[in-house]
Amino acid sequence: MGECSFILLSGGIGKRMQVNIPKQFLLLGGKPILVHVLEKIDTIDSIKEIIIPSPKEFIEKTEEIIHNYGFATPIYCIEGGDTRQESVYHALKSARFDQVIVHEAVRPFVTKEEFSYLIDCKNESATYGLDIPFTVLEGKDFIENNLVRDQLINIQLPQKFNRKKLLYSHECAREDNLEFTEDASLYFHYFKSDIKVLKGSDYNIKITKPVDRKIAEVLYKEYILMEG
Numbered sequence: 001m002g003e004c005s006f007i008l009l010s011g012g013i014g015k016r017m018q019v020n021i022p023k024q025f026l027l028l029g030g031k032p033i034l035v036h037v038l039e040k041i042d043t044i045d046s047i048k049e050i051i052i053p054s055p056k057e058f059i060e061k062t063e064e065i066i067h068n069y070g071f072a073t074p075i076y077c078i079e080g081g082d083t084r085q086e087s088v089y090h091a092l093k094s095a096r097f098d099q100v101i102v103h104e105a106v107r108p109f110v111t112k113e114e115f116s117y118l119i120d121c122k123n124e125s126a127t128y129g130l131d132i133p134f135t136v137l138e139g140k141d142f143i144e145n146n147l148v149r150d151q152l153i154n155i156q157l158p159q160k161f162n163r164k165k166l167l168y169s170h171e172c173a174r175e176d177n178l179e180f181t182e183d184a185s186l187y188f189h190y191f192k193s194d195i196k197v198l199k200g201s202d203y204n205i206k207i208t209k210p211v212d213r214k215i216a217e218v219l220y221k222e223y224i225l226m227e228g
């Protein structure tokens with residue numbers, strides 16, 4: 001893969017975390033959560049720019065953090081959207097390279113190797129994914145349908161796409177008024193073409209709810225021990 005743009009999603013306000021700042025700014029091992037990802041991607045040669053959608057009122061704070069940590073890759077903070085999907089759309093419009101990687105600021109345990117593997121894999125579109133270690137059925141108050149666990153994937157980020165094709169599928173979704181929770185489903189809805197699933201890691205958790213913050217602290221201690 002040649003040169004690429006990297007979208008680091010940081011446009012949410014973290015309602016489910018129930019604290020008074022967006023969770024990407026919470027400290028993990030003394031550093032804001034979003035810095036953990038930036039440190040891993042800053043040394044990857046093919047990443048030529050990083051675009052960070054942020055809530056309007058937190059753009060300045062994000063820029064200040066970036067300035068304090070001093071990264072080498074050009075980083076552009078832009079205004080996010082009202083939804084995750086809209087934040088990706090805004091970022092895609094300002095991205096400049098043919099390939100685009102999408103990751104979430106709140107998945108700090110992704111490794112540099114996972115990014116490199118994604119970048120180097122020959123597929124144009126790829127996502128990380130995990131087998132599901134529990135049973136998922138369709139329904140709400142009553143069971144309505146069985147699902148076959150072996151045919152399901154727990155989708156993880158990061159993901160990569162051709163920028164123009166992803167932008168096109170976002171434009172279609174806006175036109176059709178469709179909302180997806182992530183870009184593999186959105187892209188697949190329109191292109192129905194190969195999206196390679198790479199084997200993800202149990203460690204690459206998304207920090208969503210208060211319990212995830214506790215899990216993250218435990219994982220971070222293990223990570224520090226491993227780093228020596």
Ligand SMILES: Nc1ccn([C@@H]2O[C@H](COP(=O)(O)OP(=O)(O)OP(=O)(O)O)[C@@H](O)[C@H]2O)c(=O)n1
Binds near residue numbers: 024081
């Ligand atoms: N309008 C939005 C909403 C979410 N995100 C980003 O998408 C990722 C995953 O979203 P989620 O965990 O849902 O984050 P929040 O929207 O912040 O959380 P909540 O849904 O609890 O409010 C996060 O990195 C978040 O910052 C974004 O860029 N723009």
Ligand SMILES: C[C@](O)(CO)[C@H](O)COP(=O)(O)O
Binds near residue numbers: 206
């Ligand atoms: C994109 C995602 O993180 C894939 O695991 C997930 O779908 C986001 O959904 P959420 O409702 O924002 O947690």
